[in-house]
Amino acid sequence: MADPAPSEGRRRTLKTLLGTGATALGAAIVYPIVAYLKPPEVTGEQVTSVLVGKVEDFAPGSGTLFRFGNKPGILLRFPNGSFKAFTATCTHLDCTVQYREDMGLIWCACHNGKYDLNGKNIEGPPPRPLDPFEVVVKGDEVHVTQT
Amino acid sequence: MKKLLPLLTALVMFILLPQFGAHAQTEDQCISCHASMDDKPSAAFRSDVHRSAGLSCADCHGGDRRSDDMEIAMNKNKGFVGVPKGNAIAETCGKCHDDEERMRKAGFKGETGQLKALRASAHSFGTKATDALIMQCTNCHGAHGVRRHDDPESPVSPLRVVGLCSSCHSNPDYMRRFNPALATDQLAKYRTSVHGMKNGAGDTRVATCADCHTGHSIRPAEETTSSVNAFNIPTTCGRCHSDADRMKPYGIPTTQLAEYKSSVHGKALLEKHDASAPSCNDCHGNHGAAPPNVESISNVCGTCHALNAELFRQSRHKVEFDRMGKPECETCHGNHGVQPATQAMFSFDRDGVCGKCHGPDRAPVGYKTALKMRSMLDSLVGTIAMAERRIDEAEQKGMEVDDIRFALRDANQARLQSRTAVHAFNLEEFSKVLDPGLRIATTSLSDANAANEEYVYRRVGLAVVTLIITLTIVLLFFFIRHIEKKQAAV
Structure with missing residues (x-):
């Protein structure tokens, strides 16, 4: 018994699919090569806002480090309940600063750099203040955003 | 002849007196008159540098210096201004001293533009001509006895x-x-x-x-x-x-x-x-x-390098340096030409500082400690550098390396802190700071290597899949042709 002859239409459809597949395959091979030859641009800091935690996570009179993209940040909660946040990167040599309750200051362990609680460099080698973030409290969540 | 002498004298006087009179009229009458009054300003002005330069009282006070008549000499219509007050004092001086061309013509080779500078200085309430000056020229230079x-x-x-x-x-x-x-x-x-x-x-x-x-x-x-x-x-x-x-x-x-x-x-x-x-x-x-003396050098440096100074004071080196009378920081770091501190300072060649006092046969404990510290620092610095390189490579390939880079910050921090910890000259304390950094750097390097290997794995996987798909399509192509040929034969 002879095979039924496929219609011309079905054959054309199959050929079109085959051609399209071959083209897509070629593109799939060529694109990575081109992309490899042209390295991706190093993108800058893309993060513009992070959720740091809930209000009750931060005791009044405390300082907490958090991650903001590729850099650390420091969130201060004052005794009156208000918040302030800064980059936690020392402006001297990029060490991570920390809150020192005993000093009432932001302090860098590398070279004893000191900042007041407004982020202003007040002692030691840091050449300029810490960059500030904006703190937004939404309900019971504490968000930190780029100023 | 004796009779003629008075006559000749009278004749000479007759001829010359008008000349004397004329000269008297060109003489600085201000000085003449005020000197006769025995006043201090005119007496002081006799030794004033301006007088020797040919200036008269009238050049500052206005009026007509040629007239010995006070009504004329000190007449406002003749420009007489009296004693300048307030900013008028500095403006009077500035008329000449801010005019460079005029000063050069007068043979003055020194600085000009003093009034302009004074207006811009802390001795002025503002830079505009209408702003009051806190200091007038005369406050420092005097008014009539100005000298070089x-x-x-x-x-x-x-x-x-x-x-x-x-x-x-x-x-x-x-x-x-x-x-x-x-x-x-x-x-x-x-x-x-x-x-x-x-x-x-x-x-x-x-x-x-x-x-x-x-x-x-x-x-x-x-x-x-x-x-x-x-x-x-x-x-x-x-x-x-x-x-x-x-x-x-x-x-x-x-x-x-x-x-x-x-x-x-x-x-x-x-x-x-x-x-x-x-x-x-x-x-x-x-x-x-003044140059800081030996005892105060560490205090001076310690105003900025507080942690270093604190560790040094507690170290054995402090005792030894004091005993030898060596300046503390300066002995190792120098003074005006302080260079960045690197692990090369631990070497015992020309660039090293430990070798000044330590060696295999000289204070050998310090020698061994320095060698060990150098080796540990080399490991940390080398591992961090390698990790950074591998992270950069993975990033260039499009791999996600943010977490690795973030973690490596702590290793860099340990590197910086270890440079401070060195000042205790205590291997145990030094290790406490450096070892955690070395662990982080090693982990980061391992993670970065893994990211690079993952990239290779994905590429190989892509190549294999691509090959399989290609083969499938080629086989499909030949299969279709085979079917077509079969149909054509029928």
């Missing part, structure tokens, strides 16, 4: 200018009216400085107030245009201290500025414009400038 600044009698001469400036600046009541926060102990400090002691002993070549602050362009130190602003201090000090001729009598080197410019401090201040970097006065003092 190098004339010992001048109030602005090197031996007298300090007293002149301090007559206001050492008076808290007076200074409070202008700047209550400004210190008033400059003179007391100056007298304790090398400059001040030599000046007090009659040396006119050492720095006085005007040498550092300038004569007329005096600005507050916090302003970048000030000659005593931190960024300008090295140049200001170096103007004298780099001058071999000027320093020759004192037998001190003149390489300080060049060394400072090449130092970590000089580069931070002058190239990176880091205002927190120390300038000359941060170590030597300003008004009380």
Whole structure:
């Protein structure tokens, strides 16, 4: 018994699919090569806002480090309940600063750099203040955003 | 002949008297008249530098100097202004001293533009002509007995200018009216400085107030245009201290500025414009400038490098350095030419500092400790560098490396802290700081390698899949052709 002859239409459809597949395959091979030859641009800091935690996570009179993209940040909660946040990167040599309750200051362990609680460099080698973030409290969540 | 003599004398007098009269009319009548009154200004003006330059009272006070008639000489219609008051004093001086062309024509080779500088200085309430000046020219130079600044009698001469400036600046009541926060102990400090002691002993070549602050362009130190602003201090000090001729009598080197410019401090201040970097006065003092002595060097350096100083004071080196009379920080780091601290300092070759005192046969415990510290630092620095390189490679390939890079920050921090911890010269304490950093760096390197390997794995996977798909399509193609041929045969 002879095979039924496929219609011309079905054959054309199959050929079109085959051609399209071959083209897509070629593109799939060529694109990575081109992309490899042209390295991706190093993108800058893309993060513009992070959720740091809930209000009750931060005791009044405390300082907490958090991650903001590729850099650390420091969130201060004052005794009156208000918040302030800064980059936690020392402006001297990029060490991570920390809150020192005993000093009432932001302090860098590398070279004893000191900042007041407004982020202003007040002692030691840091050449300029810490960059500030904006703190937004939404309900019971504490968000930190780029100023 | 005897009869003719009076006649001839009368004739000569008749001819010459009008000439004398005419000369009398061109003489400075202001001086003549005021001298006859025995007043002090005209007496002082006789020795004034302006008089020897041909100026008259009328050049400042206006009026007609040729007339001996007071009504005419001091007539407002003749431009007489009397005694200038307030800003009119400085404007009167500025008429000539701000006019460079006029001053050069008069043969003056020195500085001009003093009024303009004074208006822009801290001695003015503002820079506009209508703004009041706190100081008028006459407050410093006097009014009628003005002398060259190098004339010992001048109030602005090197031996007298300090007293002149301090007559206001050492008076808290007076200074409070202008700047209550400004210190008033400059003179007391100056007298304790090398400059001040030599000046007090009659040396006119050492720095006085005007040498550092300038004569007329005096600005507050916090302003970048000030000659005593931190960024300008090295140049200001170096103007004298780099001058071999000027320093020759004192037998001190003149390489300080060049060394400072090449130092970590000089580069931070002058190239990176880091205002927190120390300038000359941060170590030597300003008004009380003097070389820090052996005992105070670590205190001076410790004002910025507090942790280093604290660890050093507790170390065995402190005891040994004191015993040997060696300056603490300077012995290893130098003074004006302080270079960035690297692990090379631990080496025992030309670049090393430990080898100055330690060796296999000399204080060998320190030698072994230094070698061990060097080895540990090399490991940390090398691992961090390798990790950074591998992270960069993975990032270039499009791999996600943010977490690895973030973690590596802590290793870098440990590297910096280990440089501080070195000052305890205690291997155990040093390890406590360095080891965690080395662990983090090793983990980061391993993670970065994994990211690079993941990239290779994905590429190989892509190639294999691509090959399989290609083969499938080729086989499909031949299969279709086979079917078509079969159908054509039928």
